[in-house]
Amino acid sequence: MLPASRFVRLPSFAVEGERSVTFPDAFVAAGVATGVKKRGKLDLGILCSRRPTVSAATFTSNAAAAAPVRLTRETGACDRLQAVVVNAGNANACTGKDGLADAARMRLLTAQHLRLPVETVAVASTGVIGAPLEMGKIEPGIAAAAATLKPGGGEHFSQAIRTTDSFPKRGALELHLAEGVVRLGAAAKGCGMISPHMATMLCFVTCDAAVSVEDWRAMLIDAVERSFNRITVDGQESTNDMVVGMANGASAVRLGAAGLGQLAEALEALLLSLAVAMVADGEGATKAVRLTVDGARDAAEAERVARAVADSPLVKTAFFGCDANWGRVVQAAGQALGGDGATAGRKTAAAAMDVLYEDIPVVRGGRPVPLGDGAEERLADIMAQHEIDLHVAVDGGSASTTIYFSDLTHDYVTLNAEYTT
């Protein structure tokens, strides 16, 4: 899967397929250039199932959610979405009632062209915040995309949803199960959790297995929770994040309990590969770090510690500098454990903290571990890797969590300081 990451394990019953949302049977897609993006870049895509589906969707929890998020979440049939229309280059966020009307118009036109009920069409947008959609370009774009839908259209669709991503994020798996062969496909975009004028995290998932809407929803939400909800580039949640998954049963393979478990496992691997790709492609990023926190008193404490370390600019710059600066890891974890006004904290916890980079312990029981023969060189090698395992053990319980994060670099500052409105 793209990119090759040792953080992702392909299930034994899965083989990679043509990396496309149209890899599963009876899905069609298209991507066109409307002129919203410059230089003729593809910027509007439609993805559609030729058959009715079961579906599920997750959305940003940002209170400044964009118009397409609000429209799809609040007036859509999220359990039987059959098509999505996506535009890139304009997020249709902070656009008020006119923005909601534009999103509804995008949905209506797409539904009319596809001859689907409006509520079965999801709308997603990504790009500049606060600018009105250029509907004079979007409307003919929808017509053009609807007219060019085809089984091999997944690649154009994937290109059309990109903004500042340096490479397309898509994947597909063919699953050889006892019940038969089913396929999964996915296309995603995102390289900051957000860079509000030109980014967002979107993902569209297709599947041709025959599954119930309850099973599909449960496995999609679970897979999102274990993939996209476990990454951070800069701690910033977009106004436009959306994941839509559609399963159309076109394989005619109905899954039993074992097959459902395998599909869930494969779905998680697929989404995790795309999520890790977003971290690796994080704005300015040179490294992806997998942080495991364990020994926490409860899940909330594990999460606080993980986010505190993963979002600490001091920890992130140290990784950029290839410096195993464990003092910053202990400080950030200690800050999270100390709590704030809203969360009850601990008075002292440093005494029982362990920190490891890969297999090298650098802190045990809150104190530095003298580096033995060769350990210094091994640590330097580890810090030069593109993917690094970081392990923080606190004490007091058995709750654990894992999170993936990128480093903080000059290129991040350049990209975000020099990008002007």
Added chain:
Amino acid sequence: MLPASRFVRLPSFAVEGERSVTFPDAFVAAGVATGVKKRGKLDLGILCSRRPTVSAATFTSNAAAAAPVRLTRETGACDRLQAVVVNAGNANACTGKDGLADAARMRLLTAQHLRLPVETVAVASTGVIGAPLEMGKIEPGIAAAAATLKPGGGEHFSQAIRTTDSFPKRGALELHLAEGVVRLGAAAKGCGMISPHMATMLCFVTCDAAVSVEDWRAMLIDAVERSFNRITVDGQESTNDMVVGMANGASAVRLGAAGLGQLAEALEALLLSLAVAMVADGEGATKAVRLTVDGARDAAEAERVARAVADSPLVKTAFFGCDANWGRVVQAAGQALGGDGATAGRKTAAAAMDVLYEDIPVVRGGRPVPLGDGAEERLADIMAQHEIDLHVAVDGGSASTTIYFSDLTHDYVTLNAEYTT
């Protein structure tokens, strides 16, 4: 006061004095070079009142608190501290039981030289994490500092507590009150909330007014809450933060209710001037922003919104780039308003958000405000200022808060990526 900041207002009854902790009567101080810092830099200071005091202290809430913090907090007489001993260059953090013993030894030696009960001596440290204190250098340093204590020693003391600060942070006020004249002095250090191998926020406050310990403690805690607890450079709370305030009554001026109120006002102005100086001197910082959030449902929500905006790397890089990128402000505020697992969030709030840079509204009711004649130029001028007022109004309540933050720059990344252990 240093630095001159329009965010700080000097009370009419106050005039600036010699910027030193020994400006108030009957305080003596010294700073010496122990050899822990290179090139003969001062790195150990003692500050002492010649008379008994009332005192108060506040400490980091970091669960990985350093040995001197734990010693002073847990075994000191924080209401009658009469001296502080501070070393710079080594934080005595993550040093386990040996570190606690070293901190206790620093306190014992200082108390012996000064002929004070040990529990009336506070110990503070700042510098490298995880390295044992070089007691062979510290012990003679304490003897040397104790032997050179003098009324004019505040400047040496102020130099001895610095690490990477680019300028000393100290101030003093003479208050002309109905009851008589009293003096305040303060010395602080800090240019990141933390940069764990070479920083921390420390502040020592002296006063020669005669006040009760309850009044002094209340006004010190309140002033810290409104100054040091309202700043952020990188959102990272040190393992070693400490504020100690001592009032010795040497002026023989006992304050009534009005005078106490005036002293509290002056104390807050003094500490705020030092806090704003830390932001201005934040690692790599080019700007200090005063963010006011109002209209929140409660104090906790106001705080979440303020911290989310102030610590957003996207907002901070935009200020570095002189870009009034309000989309990032709305996104960060929306993320905080949306809540997370631990805090109940709002579904939508963008519709009612206002954003102003100084007096220029750029968002009203969640939508961009068309910039009128000259507003674009005015906005560019504002973004070029060293101190900028940013105002975010949400809706739903009347809670408000103010926070001061720095921008995120290439120099921050350089300082923290290239500084290796």
